[in-house]
Amino acid sequence: MGERTSGGGDAHRRHAHPARCAPDTDGHPQVEALLTRALRHPDVAPERERQAVAAFRAAREAGAHRARTRRRDDWRPRAQRHTVRSLRATLSVVLASLALGGVAVAAIGSSGSSQGSADDGAPRTPSASAPDDRRAGPAPTVTSGTSAGQDRPPSAQDTEAQCRAYDQVAGRGKALDATAWQRLLAAAGGEENVTAYCAAHTASATPAPENSRGGGGGQDKSGEGADPAAGTTGDAGNGNAGNTEGGGDTGAAGDTATVGSTGNNGRPEPEKTPDAKGGEQ
Amino acid sequence: MGQGGEPRRAQAYDGELGAAVARAQDGDESAFAVVYRIVQPGLLGYLRGIVGDDAEDVASDAWLEIARDLGRFKGDGAGFRGWTATIARHRALDHLRRLRVRPRASALEQDVLDLPGPHDTHDQVVESLSTERALDLVRGLPPDQAEAVLLRVVVGLDGPAAARVLGKRPGAVRTAAHRGLKRLARQLGVEGVTDDGPRTLGESK
Structure with missing residues (x-):
């Protein structure tokens, strides 16, 4: 909006004011002038003015002029009123974003911790979700079925995870004793076969990520997935932290590791579940 | 804005x-x-x-x-x-x-409104507008346009004030005022008329 020159030049119309923006009526100054001259006239009936002044007097006497200002009566220039409003608006936005941020952080935290318990970090020994299982290493092997803490039968996802973890822990004797390892070993037919078994298995599973996002999380190959921090890479944007972490996770501990598993920290991913499971093949 | x-x-x-x-x-x-x-x-x-x-x-x-x-x-x-x-x-x-x-202007009145008034001519800018005709034209506008034009032009409110009076969004009021004025301009034969020929009777608004 630019400076508007008053075409009408009518004394009763607005002053030309340099700082003022052109009104939206810009472009029709002649029409405006015509309308103004045609419609805006001083009141020719003096009695109306007298009535109005009388009403003013009466109201004044009655103390009506001491009444408070309602919202509709406040017509101060917007700058004054706006400050309060904008402050409120700003605060509400800040609070809202903090709340959202807090939720997100909490989500990460909760999933991270569950991951953490299941699979701790580097030597991610695939183990049951119970932390002690992991550390214990050798002992729990006996308690195979239950130690995993999962009732799930080993699935392709587990294998996937196991293989990945295997890479991580290869050479670290204790890790190999964990239950899940035992399963892997059994499936592979011995330690020396694990590599080949894994190669075959993960290769077949590779296409899976394309099948479904759900599956993708569990099978993220990118960096061994063992890294919980990187877990998110496995499953972009899936908001499901548990899922992304698939990493090294222990197939046993599966719920958090693999996508689509119901264990996803309670996060409902119904559409993922079937995909994830099926996607492996 | x-x-x-x-x-x-x-x-x-x-x-x-x-x-x-x-x-x-x-x-x-x-x-x-x-x-x-x-x-x-x-x-x-x-x-x-x-x-x-x-x-x-x-x-x-x-x-x-x-x-x-x-x-x-x-x-x-x-x-x-x-x-x-x-x-x-x-x-x-x-x-x-x-x-x-x-009811707003009847159909018959609408035709009357479209006729060039005694103050209008094809070739000249309208120099004056009678109160009567001005009212007729304005009351012939759609209500939202009429009010927007009146508040902006006759009362002299700015956009935000007019919007507040009407309880509408400033953008809507701006549009209504603009359209109303454009229509009035056309009816008055003032700027904005694209056709050079004589004004036709019953020109669509």
């Missing part, structure tokens, strides 16, 4: 009006008379556009309320115009409701 950044549209006498309002709020009767004289013309013009002949009566109702609630008002001269326009509008709507709103 309007994020507190649009400067207010100041009218002549806005400063004087603001000062008079302040004095009247302190009890100065003659100041109130000044207020009346400054505000009434615009108010009447607006009301004539929306209620026609009963404008004076509706204006009197409005002034009763304005006089009574004067102490509540907070703002400057331009704000006072907006405040009084809002009061006037409410009274007008009450009035129309009581009368079960008269």
Whole structure:
């Protein structure tokens, strides 16, 4: 909006004011002038003015002029009123974003911790979700079925995870004793076969990520997935932290590791579940 | 637009009006008379556009309320115009409701409105416009356009103030005012007419 020159030049119309923006009526100054001259006239009936002044007097006497200002009566220039409003608006936005941020952080935290318990970090020994299982290493092997803490039968996802973890822990004797390892070993037919078994298995599973996002999380190959921090890479944007972490996770501990598993920290991913499971093949 | 950044549209006498309002709020009767004289013309013009002949009566109702609630008002001269326009509008709507709103210009009248009036010619810019014809034209506009034009032009409110009076978004009011003025310009043969030929009867609005 630019400076508007008053075409009408009518004394009763607005002053030309340099700082003022052109009104939206810009472009029709002649029409405006015509309308103004045609419609805006001083009141020719003096009695109306007298009535109005009388009403003013009466109201004044009655103390009506001491009444408070309602919202509709406040017509101060917007700058004054706006400050309060904008402050409120700003605060509400800040609070809202903090709340959202807090939720997100909490989500990460909760999933991270569950991951953490299941699979701790580097030597991610695939183990049951119970932390002690992991550390214990050798002992729990006996308690195979239950130690995993999962009732799930080993699935392709587990294998996937196991293989990945295997890479991580290869050479670290204790890790190999964990239950899940035992399963892997059994499936592979011995330690020396694990590599080949894994190669075959993960290769077949590779296409899976394309099948479904759900599956993708569990099978993220990118960096061994063992890294919980990187877990998110496995499953972009899936908001499901548990899922992304698939990493090294222990197939046993599966719920958090693999996508689509119901264990996803309670996060409902119904559409993922079937995909994830099926996607492996 | 309007994020507190649009400067207010100041009218002549806005400063004087603001000062008079302040004095009247302190009890100065003659100041109130000044207020009346400054505000009434615009108010009447607006009301004539929306209620026609009963404008004076509706204006009197409005002034009763304005006089009574004067102490509540907070703002400057331009704000006072907006405040009084809002009061006037409410009274007008009450009035129309009581009368079960008269129908707008009939079809026959529409044809009449399209004829060039005695003051219009094809080739000249319209130099003057009678009150009668101005009212006819404005009342022939769609209601939202009529009100937007009246508030912006006759009362002299800026965009945000007009929007507040109407209870609409500033953008909608801006559009309505623009369209209304464009239509009026066409009807008056003023700028905006693209065809050079003689105005046709019954030209579509």
